[in-house]
Amino acid sequence: MSVIIPTLNAGAMIDGLLSALKRQTITPAEIIVVDSSSDDDTQAIVRAKHPDVRLLVIDRKDFNHGGTRDYVFRKSSGEFVCFLTQDALPKNNEFLERIVKPFSDEHVALVYGRQLPRADARPAERIVRRYTYRPQSRTFTQADVKRLGINAFRASDVCAAYRRSAYLEVGGFENPVLTNEDMFIAARFLRTGWTIVYEADAQVIHSHNFTFKQQFNRNYIQGVEITKHSDILGNAKLTGEGFSMLTYTMKELLKEGEIMEAARFFVDCIFRYTGNRKGVLDAKRAARKSAGQ
Known part of the structure; x- marks a missing residue:
């Protein structure tokens, strides 16, 4: 090995x-x-x-x-x-x-x-x-x-x-x-x-305590690459899974009484989502530009 x-x-x-x-x-x-x-x-x-x-x-x-x-x-x-x-x-x-x-x-x-x-x-x-x-x-x-x-x-x-x-x-x-x-x-x-x-x-x-900016950047790159590889992934969406994770995590945080952490995590997910969406849109825009050349 x-x-x-x-x-x-x-x-x-x-x-x-x-x-x-x-x-x-x-x-x-x-x-x-x-x-x-x-x-x-x-x-x-x-x-x-x-x-x-x-x-x-x-x-x-x-x-x-x-x-x-x-x-x-x-x-x-x-x-x-x-x-x-x-x-x-x-x-x-x-x-x-x-x-x-x-x-x-x-x-x-x-x-x-x-x-x-x-x-x-x-x-x-x-x-x-x-x-x-x-x-x-x-x-x-x-x-x-x-x-x-x-x-x-x-x-x-x-x-x-x-x-x-x-x-x-x-x-x-x-x-x-x-x-x-x-x-x-x-x-x-x-x-x-x-x-x-x-x-x-x-x-x-293994885990990370990422800042909001780091989450945006990570999810931007993921959005770009997953869009570029949508054919091999069968056009599976990442955002739907993200919503499921958000719901689960918010429920668990509130159950544990972590009110401020739940609020922070909600903002964190906004940065994840906006980073992902910008990556998806930029990848699609680049693909259209490349196809038109």
Whole structure:
């Protein structure tokens, strides 16, 4: 098994993550860190404390979520390749063992794990993680797409493992793609007959307390990319799922007496929605312009 970790200024967390991977019940055949020319001591820490880890360095301007991962995937050697983000810490020593277990079914192309909130997560972020990453594992096939829509494709490269043969069969991640590379390849897997597994027992600690501006920017990019890939996603809408998440989270916050947090989360969702809509409109406008040339 290969483990790949893209990094940028990860000095505060990379030693802890690499040390956690070395304590796993399954020892990775290789760990590859691909660093986007960090300004901090990320590279120095990897070289000094983890000389057995393969370190690749790219220019920061050359990074994109699909192309960079594809580049490193093709340099790796494992039949199963696990991607982790620099801020995703395995909850226990069984993470790798549990994320590869579903591959015993030869039809499984992709397995992604459960994300649990950090101790400092805002109440709304904690509930959103609970909504998105349930305690029950699930298996998805092409037959689920019509019923579940975009939820059938909701994989995450925060912690996800791929079968090499399946990955190469569908062509790998696109290059460039700014976000949701995991969702787009998941859709291709399902449409070509492969199976995806959400493995709730493979757990990492990972969450963010984003500002309103950060939420707008993230959802803008998602709106652009999902619109550009609407064909492979079957024109599934992201906003409908967002409304369901909003309703669930607001109810839970009010149930917990988090009145001010509920008000903040409502504003947060406005920024998410407006960012998404602007991204969708800009992508459609760019497509029309390109078609008219």
